[in-house]
Every structure is written in structure tokens, then in C-alpha cells.
Amino acid sequence: MASRRTEKPLPACYAMVHRGLEEIAADEIEQDLGGEVKKSGRGIVAFRVPELDRRLLRLRTVEDVFLLAWGSDELPYTSDALERIEQWTRKVPWPELLRWHHAIRAKPSGKPTYWLVTQMTGEHGYRRVDARKALARGLAGVFPASWRMAEENAAVEVWLTIHGKQAVCGLRLSDRTMRHRRYKQEHLPPSLRPSVAAAMVRLAGTGPGMVVLDSMLGAGTILAEQAELAQQRGLTDLHLWGGDRERAAVQAAAVNLRRFRPEILARWDSRQLPLPGSCVDRVVCNPPYGRQLSPDEDLAELYSAAVREWNRVLKPAGRAVLLVGDPQPLLEAIRPVGWSAQRQFRLRMLGLPAFLSVWRKRDG
Ligand SMILES: C[S@@+](CC[C@H](N)C(=O)[O-])C[C@H]1O[C@@H](n2cnc3c(N)ncnc32)[C@H](O)[C@@H]1O
Known part of the structure; x- marks a missing residue:
């Protein structure tokens, strides 16, 4: 050295x-x-x-x-x-x-x-x-x-x-x-750059024993970055929960996350999670946006249903870190659940605008 x-x-x-x-x-x-x-x-x-x-x-x-x-x-x-x-x-x-x-x-x-x-x-x-x-x-x-x-x-x-x-x-x-992490063996087209996922998990501010959920995990980049950050900080008891509605995504995430042993890796619909209420400390997620959606899907409907579910599963004062393209539908989805905005960032990723935001659920 x-x-x-x-x-x-x-x-x-x-x-x-x-x-x-x-x-x-x-x-x-x-x-x-x-x-x-x-x-x-x-x-x-x-x-x-x-x-x-x-x-x-x-x-x-x-x-x-x-x-x-x-x-x-x-x-x-x-x-x-x-x-x-x-x-x-x-x-x-x-x-x-x-x-x-x-x-x-x-x-x-x-x-x-x-x-x-x-x-x-x-x-x-x-x-x-x-x-x-x-x-x-x-x-x-x-x-x-x-x-x-x-x-x-x-x-x-x-x-x-x-x-x-x-x-x-x-x-x-x-x-x-x-830039290219060793864990990333499987790639999916909408997969995040690891450095962006690393920024998201830093904002999540994870502590010992916490449960971190990415309910639309794609190839698993966010949970992998979360696991590597936890290792760097000596946090050994973090619980990684993830899922996606696409079989190919869950399979890709299983390969990329093998080393990190996620507790849950499921095929599910993020609008209806098979999880009890108030069981998650952090939601860190990058839902689909723009051309990543299928033509018959409505972004506003997806975001408001997903936010309702995240609000249900988050513990009081739990935090959500979300990355989307257009802030408007997300802000509208969050209004009814009354989360407080902690931090917001306007990004440019590969020439396109994106909106990264950190939210806190009410205390009780
Ligand atoms: C932008 S990608 C996530 C990319 C991921 N962060 C990564 O780095 O690979 C969005 C993911 O959301 C998934 N998705 C879309 N709608 C969903 C839903 N209703 N429930 C669960 N997953 C969904 C898609 O299959 C896709 O894998």
C-alpha cells in the first residue's frame, strides 16, 4: 500500500x-x-x-x-x-x-x-x-x-x-x-448502474438487524449494493428481502445475490405483497418508468398501489428510497400516505432525467 x-x-x-x-x-x-x-x-x-x-x-x-x-x-x-x-x-x-x-x-x-x-x-x-x-x-x-x-x-x-x-x-x-461489480453476472436491460444503487443504499441509512425490501428488484443490484455496504461496515445481521413479478428477473437476482443469501427472493406483485404489516425498516426500490412499462400499464396506478403496499409493510418511522424517471406520478402517489420528504435529487443517467427521493413514514 x-x-x-x-x-x-x-x-x-x-x-x-x-x-x-x-x-x-x-x-x-x-x-x-x-x-x-x-x-x-x-x-x-x-x-x-x-x-x-x-x-x-x-x-x-x-x-x-x-x-x-x-x-x-x-x-x-x-x-x-x-x-x-x-x-x-x-x-x-x-x-x-x-x-x-x-x-x-x-x-x-x-x-x-x-x-x-x-x-x-x-x-x-x-x-x-x-x-x-x-x-x-x-x-x-x-x-x-x-x-x-x-x-x-x-x-x-x-x-x-x-x-x-x-x-x-x-x-x-x-x-x-x-463500475462493474463482480457480483453482477446476470444483466437485465433496465438494470441500474451499481454506483447509482450504491448511492441509494447510502441514503437508506441502514442499521443493525434491519429488514431491507426491494419489491421490484430486477437483477438485484440494490440488494447486492446493500449487502456489500453492510459488509464494509461490519453489519452482519441485515435481512435482505426482494421480489419481482417477472420470473427472469427473480432468476437473474438469484444468481447475482447468491453470495449475499437474501432471506426472501420471491415472484410477486408489488401491489399486493405477501407480507404482514409493519415488518420492514427500509424500502429501497427503482420501479419501472418510461419505456420500461408495458403499453397497457398505467404508471400512476402502479405507483399509487405500490406506495400503499410499502406504507403498509413499513414500520412506523421507516424509510423509503425511490428512484423514478418522472417525479409527478410518484409525488401524487405519496400524498395520500403522508410520508415526509427527507431528501430529493435530480439526476441525469445516460442522458435521461431521473428523480431520487428519500421518505419517512409517520411515527405511529
Ligand atoms: C427498473 S427495473 C428494476 C431494476 C433493478 N433496480 C436492477 O438494478 O436490476 C423495474 C422492475 O420492476 C418489475 N416490476 C414491474 N411491475 C411490477 C410489479 N407490479 N410487481 C413486481 N415487480 C414489478 C419489473 O419486472 C422490473 O424488473
Whole structure:
């Protein structure tokens, strides 16, 4: 494990997250890594940690983690930006960043490879390919001639991400295993990204001995994230209950959750759960929305019947964490049961809006 080796300040880091989840990722960085968040917004959280080591790669609510090379809120929209990108890149102490990169990730074996990734959103007076060339000019001489460019599985990736006037550049520490969990063997089309499910279970605030229900569990991502978070926190007595009306979903969840031994894994209708009243501490669920519904199904009817059932099975003061596309039908379904709103987040997932909300049932 790499640790503080000199009195020099450690390089700063940043993480990429789904838009709208920055606050939850910042909380994980502060609580679980003792980090200090410097800035967050537009899907990026910049932070410093007291120790730079592989614990960075265990963050669950983020998609990728980087060592920060440079960042700016003042990148011109015009082609003047290209000169700045080149200059800022040239000033970076790359050998030091690469040493940290190799200390945290395994040092590349065989002939080393690298790749440059450029992402750009917004209107600019230059093209993405020009930004990439400017980045490459700024990096001239950094990688020895023996290093090869390789798009697939490069040992080192330098990323430049530009949103309007904001730009951030860094060395990617994570790889695809950060986003794709080992438990996820079976996939279903509407399955959640694990980092989003991880954010949901953090919001659920689960404690010892609690029963957590996902009554429309799909491939089981939420319960799997719940189980892994509980393991991280040493909670051994959590009860995972899940079900879905589709046989294929229950089968997929059974594979993905095998290691976590859910207590209930059933084929059921969430509008009529075969459960007694007041038996569940947390409902964490991502009901279908938009095109995930069959044409003859009515979203408002489904949500109000499901919310009535969740209200029945939740214990007094129990909590529900729900992720939907359009907030309106959910808010209308919740009004009659009188839950109090705790927190709300507007997300963007794969370019589409989504609404994540946390609710508390009345005390008695
Ligand atoms: C958006 S998906 C859930 C995805 C899940 N969170 C995951 O990560 O895989 C919604 C699920 O709700 C299920 N569903 C829809 N209506 C239902 C109902 N009335 N009762 C139980 N499950 C239902 C669907 O079969 C689907 O698997």
C-alpha cells in the first residue's frame, strides 16, 4: 500500500459521478476516506485525501477516480482554449503523478501502453479532436518513445473532460472493475448502474438487524449494493428481502445475490405483497418508468398501489428510497400516505432525467 512518502502535499484527486449524485459521492469520500472535498458539480467531485492508496478504488458511488493534473473554470469557448490546454498540460509534474499512479495501480508489465481520452460537451469554437491534439502537444516528452499508444486496456490513461468553460485533466486510477461489480453476472436491460444503487443504499441509512425490501428488484443490484455496504461496515445481521413479478428477473437476482443469501427472493406483485404489516425498516426500490412499462400499464396506478403496499409493510418511522424517471406520478402517489420528504435529487443517467427521493413514514 502506498502512503505519505514526503512532506510535499499529495496530488489532488477527482471522481466522475452521475450528474446529481455529487453530494452523495462527496459524503462517501469524506466519511469513508476522511477526504476533504474541494469542489463538486456537473458530475465531477474534486478532493484531497490524507493517504493516497488503493482505498480510493473502493469508492462505490463514483464511476471513475483520477489524479488531478489540472483543472479550470475559465477555459475559453474559442480556439484560444487550445493554447491554454497545451500550456497547462506542460506545467504538470507528470513523473510524480505517474509514480503515484504506479504505486496505486500495479506497475504496467510488458511494453507499457498509454492512451489519451478527450470528452467535450457544450458549444465550442474548436473540435474535440483539436483539444486532444493540444493535450498531446502538452504531453510531449512525458511518455518515453518505447511506450505504445493503445486504445484498449492501456496501462496509463490521460483524460481531458470539458463541460463548457470547465475543464479537468488527470490520470485515471480506476479501470472498468470499479463500475462493474463482480457480483453482477446476470444483466437485465433496465438494470441500474451499481454506483447509482450504491448511492441509494447510502441514503437508506441502514442499521443493525434491519429488514431491507426491494419489491421490484430486477437483477438485484440494490440488494447486492446493500449487502456489500453492510459488509464494509461490519453489519452482519441485515435481512435482505426482494421480489419481482417477472420470473427472469427473480432468476437473474438469484444468481447475482447468491453470495449475499437474501432471506426472501420471491415472484410477486408489488401491489399486493405477501407480507404482514409493519415488518420492514427500509424500502429501497427503482420501479419501472418510461419505456420500461408495458403499453397497457398505467404508471400512476402502479405507483399509487405500490406506495400503499410499502406504507403498509413499513414500520412506523421507516424509510423509503425511490428512484423514478418522472417525479409527478410518484409525488401524487405519496400524498395520500403522508410520508415526509427527507431528501430529493435530480439526476441525469445516460442522458435521461431521473428523480431520487428519500421518505419517512409517520411515527405511529
Ligand atoms: C427498473 S427495473 C428494476 C431494476 C433493478 N433496480 C436492477 O438494478 O436490476 C423495474 C422492475 O420492476 C418489475 N416490476 C414491474 N411491475 C411490477 C410489479 N407490479 N410487481 C413486481 N415487480 C414489478 C419489473 O419486472 C422490473 O424488473
